[in-house]
Amino acid sequence: MEKNVQISMLNQIYGRLLTQKQYEIIDDYYNNDLSLSEIAENNHITRQAVRDILKKGEKKLFEYEEKLMFMKRMLNQEKKIEKVLAELTKIQEDDTDKKIANILESVKRELNCLV
Numbered sequence: 001m002e003k004n005v006q007i008s009m010l011n012q013i014y015g016r017l018l019t020q021k022q023y024e025i026i027d028d029y030y031n032n033d034l035s036l037s038e039i040a041e042n043n044h045i046t047r048q049a050v051r052d053i054l055k056k057g058e059k060k061l062f063e064y065e066e067k068l069m070f071m072k073r074m075l076n077q078e079k080k081i082e083k084v085l086a087e088l089t090k091i092q093e094d095d096t097d098k099k100i101a102n103i104l105e106s107v108k109r110e111l112n113c114l115v
Contacts, residue, residue: 004030006071007026007030007058007061008030008031009071010061010062010064010065010071011023011026011027011030011031011057011061013064013065013070013071013074014060014061014064014065014068014070015027015061017060017064018057018060018061019057021043021053022053022056022057022060023057025039025043025050025053025054025057026054026057026058026061028042029050029054036050036051036054077114078114078115081111081114081115082115084111085108085111085112085115088104088107088108088111089108091104092104092105092108
């Protein structure tokens with residue numbers, strides 16, 4: 001997974017555990033696509049300060065993920081759900097019983113809500 005996407009996801013999961021400033025700067029940089037200069041200007045700090053805050057915040061996010069592994073579990077769960085959905089689709093395509101087809105469709109809708 002690309003680092004920018006990974007940090008953005010980690011910030012969504014763990015961002016509120018960071019300081020407010022770290023959370024906002026990481027959000028501006030990775031989600032709002034602002035440059036270091038733009039963030040520095042908006043926060044009345046230097047580019048170097050923005051970079052330092054970014055690096056410290058990123059380090060914290062990776063530490064939280066290393067210990068808690070919420071993102072890893074979430075991604076694994078999504079893969080398993082997608083696999084189950086694929087298997088249900090195969091069963092649905094092979095079966096001609098309308099009652100079973102309706103049940104399978106209902107289960108697929110519920111699983112799709114989880115992904």
